[in-house]
Amino acid sequence: MGGDISTRWAVLIGIDRYSATEMKRNLDGCVADVQETKSFLENCLAVPPNNIDILTAAVGDGLNSQLSPTRTNVLKTLKNLPRKAKPGDFVYIHYSGHGDRRRTENADLKKNTTLHDEVLCTLEEDIGDVELGDILDYLAEMGLFLCVVLDCCHAGSATRHRADSDKIRCRSTMESPESREESTHDDAPGTRGGQRNMSAIESYSWLNRPRRYNLIAACQSYEDAQEITTGSRTHGALTYHLIESLRSFGASKIPVTYESLHQTLEPKFQSLRLRQQPLHLGDKTRIVFGTALSNETPPGLLTSVSNNNNSETVTLVDGGVSHVGVGDCFEIYRPRHVYLGLVHGKAVSVARVRVTEVKDFESTAEVYYGSLRDVQVGWLAKMSHRAQRCDVNVWHHGGRALGKAMTDLAQSSRDPLAPTTLIFDQRRHVPNPDFNVEITQQGDCRVLDRHWQQHEHLPLARLSQQFGVERLTYLIQHLSSYRRVAEMKNSGRRPNFTFHFGPMANPPSEYLSAWEWTFTNNEPTRVLYVAVLNLSPAYGVCQLYPGQKADAELVERRQTVSDGIAIEIPPLLTPASSRKGFQMRDVFKLFITTVPTNFSHYEIHDLTDNVLPSGGRNGKSVSLNTIAPWYVVEAEVISSFDGVVYHSFLRFPNQASA
Structure with missing residues (x-):
């Protein structure tokens, strides 16, 4: 890491x-x-x-x-x-x-x-x-x-x-x-x-x-x-x-x-x-x-102290949105032992803490080794053990030729910081696994969701190839990060606003389709903050609005903001896009909060054919200004090809939200 x-x-x-x-x-x-x-x-x-x-x-x-x-x-x-x-x-x-x-x-x-x-x-x-x-x-x-x-x-x-x-x-x-x-x-x-x-x-x-x-x-x-x-x-x-x-x-x-x-x-x-x-x-x-690589340092592995509550607990600046969970353990270091976000090799932590309570943007941890007496705001906390992981059922159809690859795959799950737990015992019943992986005798890997439905347009991971284990491991971790954003729901009450999402009046011809959205703050006395994330059909997450990884945009009461969105076919899907029956789905999530909040730390690059990361995780933003519940509006643009022309249509998974 x-x-x-x-x-x-x-x-x-x-x-x-x-x-x-x-x-x-x-x-x-x-x-x-x-x-x-x-x-x-x-x-x-x-x-x-x-x-x-x-x-x-x-x-x-x-x-x-x-x-x-x-x-x-x-x-x-x-x-x-x-x-x-x-x-x-x-x-x-x-x-x-x-x-x-x-x-x-x-x-x-x-x-x-x-x-x-x-x-x-x-x-x-x-x-x-x-x-x-x-x-x-x-x-x-x-x-x-x-x-x-x-x-x-x-x-x-x-x-x-x-x-x-x-x-x-x-x-x-x-x-x-x-x-x-x-x-x-x-x-x-x-x-x-x-x-x-x-x-x-x-x-x-x-x-x-x-x-x-x-x-x-x-x-x-x-x-x-x-x-x-x-x-x-x-x-x-x-x-x-x-x-x-x-x-x-x-x-x-x-x-x-x-x-x-x-x-x-x-x-x-x-x-x-x-x-x-x-x-x-x-x-x-x-x-x-x-x-x-930066993508090997997922959110939550490195955080810092935002408050020393007493001699028994501290508050950390990261919470559930950064994959911090109850039971996770962190070691706290003095500032002189940290440089460029890295801990000196011979540094000794002053305390070890275990997370006992998790909110969206912060967590509370109690000491179980050492002392919090001298710990100050801003000191770095480095994760030493991850308690909550994704459960992945691995089904292997035999084949001794893959023995070493299967051993390496099992070893990768033993890392105390690994975000996944791989379960190889087919007799062990896991009622709600996060993912299922089916491995053929030739080493081809099919990644399926918890309902045993195959993820569309995934690049192939093959254990028999060079870096096969690394490819499969990265693929599962990437999908886990993507799914976390995809499943984000409302965590606060609905503010008073109007949101419209529809086709652009005069779309540029070079794009598959173009859309525009408008947001109006109808709150009588308070400002709202908005950000738009795109979940691409290549399993990437990108903050479209505002740009440059900025905090959510401030919208004054009675003010309207708008932006345009162009739909393109990502490189991963290009080979399949000319086949009759091709379909892809872009998801757009509008987040509304009542205080300045940054959502860019959710960003992950699109998957590519080589599976191994080429761009890496875009990186976690600086510490959030404050804790903020959000309200989410979701829109989906479905693009398809009938063998002659491309079609696009809009749907709202939650009509009440729109």
């Missing part, structure tokens, strides 16, 4: 000194980058100093056989990581220095991509992109989780220069004409000021190949990697703003994804008019400095 902390390791490489005699070849801020990164890792993330390998060359340094960032030392350090780190550990690799691009030595591998090799300019000899990529792939195959940061120019331009200086720090421009023949920068920015070449086309980089790790590069292939000066110190622009962004996330109670980090980095570079934009490659849903 996202809150788990594996052992962390780091390899930090910084090279200022490239020549003892020609100072123009040298850089200014690379060693400072390493020092700042080391301080952040040790002081904020509690990475032990012995777990950090440092290879630096400052201006004036001589070559140290063991600690100098030579090609030999860098490769040796990287290859030795599996001897120290164990599978499941996290490794941070940082390089600050020159980069370059030269004619490829791997034409057989790159014949359909690029004629260039991108290199890191380590001392004595470069490290090429193919070799580096192979090593990183090897480390990932050994079970290590990697984040690689390259604060250099990695393609198209090999400069790293300060915006306030006319000194060029491009390794190629420092070489003699004879040496420059081996480097290929004819298509790179050629001005001394490092102007971005807007007509350049980003070529394929071998580092852009499919990967099992995340890579953050200082700039696009047609841009310069710059240095900036703050006070008396010089840093790479990427390193400086990366550390600054990570510190800004420091107090987060929610693990930070690479997508969130990148979305924070980009505006910093734009606002400062830096002629570079950082590049992220890899799974954007993976958690920074963690070993999980």
